[in-house]
Amino acid sequence: MTRLIEVNEQEDILPKYRNTPIGxxxxxxxxxxxxxxxxxxxxxxxxxxxxRKNLWVPDNFAYIIRSGGANLFYHEFQVSYAIGVGGVQHIALIGHSNCEMVQLENRKEKFISGMAANAGWEAETAQMHFENLSPFFEIGDAVDFLVAEAGRLRRRYPKVTVAPLFYNVANNNLAQIEVE
Structure with a gap:
C-alpha cells in the first residue's frame, strides 16, 4: 500500500528525512x-x-535533472557524476499530478500533428518516432513509477538515500511517498 504524506509542519517530515537535505x-x-x-x-x-513545477530552493543547494516523468534511467551518468564528483548522498525523485508522461498513447495524434506543424516533419515520420520511443518514456501511474524508480536507484547506489516525492501542481507542495 502506498500513501502520500503531506508536509504542513516540521513534525510531518518522516524521521528518516529529518535533518537531511531532503528534509x-x-x-x-x-x-x-x-x-x-x-x-x-x-x-x-x-x-x-x-x-508547471517550480521549486523554491536556494542557489547552490542541489543538482537538478529534469526529465519526462522524472525518469532518470537515461541520465544515469549525470546521477553518478553528482554522487561521484559532487559528493551528494541524497536524491529527491519528484513526480507530479497530471503528468503527461502518463497514458502517452492518449496524446499520440496531438504529438504527430504537433511535430508536423511545429517541426516540419511528415506525419509518417512523426508517427514512427512516437511509436519507437514513447514506450521508453511512458511511466504508467506517476506514484507507482516513482516508487519503482526510487527502488531502482537505491539498488544502483546503495549508500545514497533516495526519497520519492510527489508535487501537487494545484498548491505547489511536495508530499512524501511512503510504501507500507
Whole structure:
C-alpha cells in the first residue's frame, strides 16, 4: 500500500528525512523556511520537465535533472557524476499530478500533428518516432513509477538515500511517498 504524506509542519517530515537535505527541501518548498547559504550542492533532485513545477530552493543547494516523468534511467551518468564528483548522498525523485508522461498513447495524434506543424516533419515520420520511443518514456501511474524508480536507484547506489516525492501542481507542495 502506498500513501502520500503531506508536509504542513516540521513534525510531518518522516524521521528518516529529518535533518537531511531532503528534509530541508521539504521545509524550503512547503514551510517557507528561510534560505541558508550553500557553498556546494547538498543533493540531487530528479524531477519532471513539466513547466508547471517550480521549486523554491536556494542557489547552490542541489543538482537538478529534469526529465519526462522524472525518469532518470537515461541520465544515469549525470546521477553518478553528482554522487561521484559532487559528493551528494541524497536524491529527491519528484513526480507530479497530471503528468503527461502518463497514458502517452492518449496524446499520440496531438504529438504527430504537433511535430508536423511545429517541426516540419511528415506525419509518417512523426508517427514512427512516437511509436519507437514513447514506450521508453511512458511511466504508467506517476506514484507507482516513482516508487519503482526510487527502488531502482537505491539498488544502483546503495549508500545514497533516495526519497520519492510527489508535487501537487494545484498548491505547489511536495508530499512524501511512503510504501507500507
Amino acid at each position: 530541508l527541501l521539504l521545509e524550503y518548498q512547503n514551510l517557507n523556511r528561510t534560505f541558508s547559504t550553500h557553498e556546494n550542492p547538498k543533493m540531487l533532485i530528479g524531477m519532471c520537465m513539466d513547466n
